[in-house]
Amino acid sequence: FGALQACIPELFAQKMSGDAVRVWVMACATGEEAYSIAMLMSEHLRTTRGTTAVQIFASDLDEEAIRTAREGLYPFAIEADVSPERLRHFFHREAGGYRVKRALREMVLFAAHDGLRDPPFSRIDLASCRNLLIYLSREAQLRVLETLHFSMRPTGRLFLGASETVDERSLLFSAVDKKHRLYVPRPGPSASGTDKRYEAPQVVGTRRTSLPAAGTALARLQLDLPSAQSAGAGAGGLSWAEMHLRAIDRLAPPSVLLDAQRGMLHVSSAASRYLHFSGGEPTRNLLHAVLPEIKAALQSALFHAAEQHQIVHTQPLQVLVGAQQEAVVLTVQPLDEPEGGFLVVFRAADAPLGLPGLALPATEDSPLVRQLEREGTRLKSVLRETVEQYETTVEELKASNEELQAINEELHSATEELETGREELQSINEEHITVNQELKVKVDDLGQSNSDMQNLMDATAIPTVFLDRDFRLTRFTPSTVGLFQLIASDTGRPLTDLTTPLQYPQLVDDARGVLYTLQPSEREVGDSRGNWYLARVRPYRTLEDRIAGVVLSFVDITERKRAQESLRQTQER
Known part of the structure; x- marks a missing residue:
């Protein structure tokens, strides 16, 4: 994948505005390879700040594997293969493993697809087919x-597995990086010389041969020749069967072997005299x-041989071969093979015809016939282009349908997530x-406790002052108002700022001592009006047994003091 990453900039460099980089991952299994390529593409776009769209098609025969790939959930074991930075950037960690983030999943379209039967995707810039060919x-x-x-x-790239390769003699691909299995397509038609738009034909034991040139007009045309099984080899490395075929070719009349679509499969060397290839x-x-000169007669003979399935002979035809005029008879013999086909033989007019057959009347080569042939050729060309456009449209519609199906599944998944x-x-x-109900119950309990405490303090009628650790006023009872001249806004004032008629200069010292020693203090104090109070200073403990300040209480002992004074005076008398 390092070598693949190095060639990714070339794929983007060839794109114009509005173009997209198209990737096909064949046999994607559960999607690891497709997501890996998507990560490489995403990193390139992030590094270059590019805006080129990326479309990744991932296909496999196993629909269960496709569903797993679309989920994008992989076990924690991927930590051994994926760097922490990529795990953080492209995955969400969940209870069951790592899930691919939505942005990366939306780059890949997964579809069930048979690479041997279904129409392929088109205009692919990068094709990955790893670890599939070894099983075929x-x-x-x-x-x-x-x-x-x-x-x-x-200009595309083909990426194969480490155990796979393309033959160096292949007419389809050439190696760019053989060590890392990177290939580019060779220009021109495919190996069989036919259009492989939707289905590649079966190839069973073929070898390549070239027709000899007939003047300057005959191109060197590569055709498929079924190989003969040889029992041994003759001189020069040729099998006895090949030597036999060569000898027959020299002695037999010129002939051409055709398939059912009138395509040439094999041409004898002598038959090239009757062929003409233009630029x-x-x-x-x-x-x-x-x-x-022989086109019209040949077309008629092929038609009658296919319709009546018998040997057909034409009338002698005057043909200009080189600088000589020759009289030629065409014989068309249909083949008794499942695939069909014809054998066309060129004989001299005075040579015996061999097998009996249907004799066709002479064909007049008039301008009208030539015009009809040209019109038929043009209509066939138009029909072929129409069929090709139709097939391309069907392919695009199928790809669009697969994309819409994937989008529908994504929407279904999103709906499930929303639910x-x-x-x-x-x-x-x-x-x-x-929780709100529990809090309401607690608030009600707290309100009830506050009400109980307030009523308790009102009922005791004992002046009580609550101070924090800084000796600031936090709470006081109503009875304290007359003793310290307090109002509601005095909450938070220091004890030293309060004025009182009490003759109690040690008040601050007693409060500080209780806070430090945690030992209660009691002292009898009087005021300027002749009243006496038992001043008690105690530490304020919270429910958590934490000292939060001190409590000052003043119990009125005036009557007790007067009674003691009266008793003392009585005793003195």
Whole structure:
């Protein structure tokens, strides 16, 4: 993945405004590889502050694995493979493991897809097919590679697994970094020379051969030739079967082997005299490659051979081959094979026809016929383009449908998350209601306790003053108002600021001593009006047994003092 990360800037460098980088991860399993590539893309965009869109298509046959990938929940064991920075940036830690963040999950579209049968994604910039080819047969591997080759842009990249590779002689891909299994598609058609738009054909034991040149007009056309199984090898490394085929080719009349669509499969060396290739893209259609003088007769013979399924012979045709005029008879023989096909033989007019067959009447090569042929060719071309556009549209609609399905699943997942959140909020609200009820009960109890305490202090009629640790007034009873000249706003004033008629200069010292020693103090004090009080100073203890200040109480003992004075006077008499 380090080598893959190094080539990512090249993918973005080729994009114009509005373009998107498209990635296809084939056989994505549970999504680890798709999310890894998404992280690399996201990091590149974050580093370069780029705005290019990224579309990642991840496909697999296993729908259960696709569902797991869409969830994006992985066990804690990924800590061994993912750096702490990426875990923090791209994952949420949950009770069951690490979940991929929504922003990264929205970059990847997961879909059930068969790479051997279903239409491929198109315009792919990066295709990843790791650890899939090793489980396939050679034929299936070729089909997968041809599908990937068709789906990729010419500047795209193919990323394979460490145990997989592409043959160096392959016509589909060439290596960019062989050590790390990075490849680029080769230009031109696929290996079989046909359009691999939706399904790659089966390839069973083929070898490559080239037709000899016939003048300057004949291009070197690569065609597939079914290989003959050889029992041994002859001179020069050729099998006896190949030597036999070469000898027959030299002795037999010129011939061309066609498939059911009139595409050339094999051309004998002598038949190249009757073929003409113009400039431009090579064609495998025999009707486009034969000399104009025999095209109409050949087309008619192929039609009758396909309709009546018998050998067809044409009338002698005058053909200009090089600088000589020749009379040629065409013989078309349909093949008794499941795939169908034809064998076209070119014979001299005076040569025996061999097998009996249907003799066609002479075909007049008039301007009207040529005009109809050109019109038919044009209509076929238009029809082919229409079919290609239709197939492309179907592919795009299918991809759009898959995207909409993925979006629908995301919305369904979001709805479930919202429902879960609503249930959690409802549970929290019920807890709050319960807590509020408990608090209300406690507040009511506290109010009742305050009422009881207030009534108790009013009922005792004992002047009482509560001070904090700084000897500031915190509470006082109504009886204290006349003794200290207090009002409600005096709460918080220091004891030294209070005026009192008491003849008690040791009041502050006694309060400080009780606070330090925690020993209660009692003292009889009088006032300027002749009243006497028993002044008691005690520490103020909280329910947690913490000293929060002192309590001053003044019990009126005037009557007791007067009685003691009267008793003393009586005793003195």
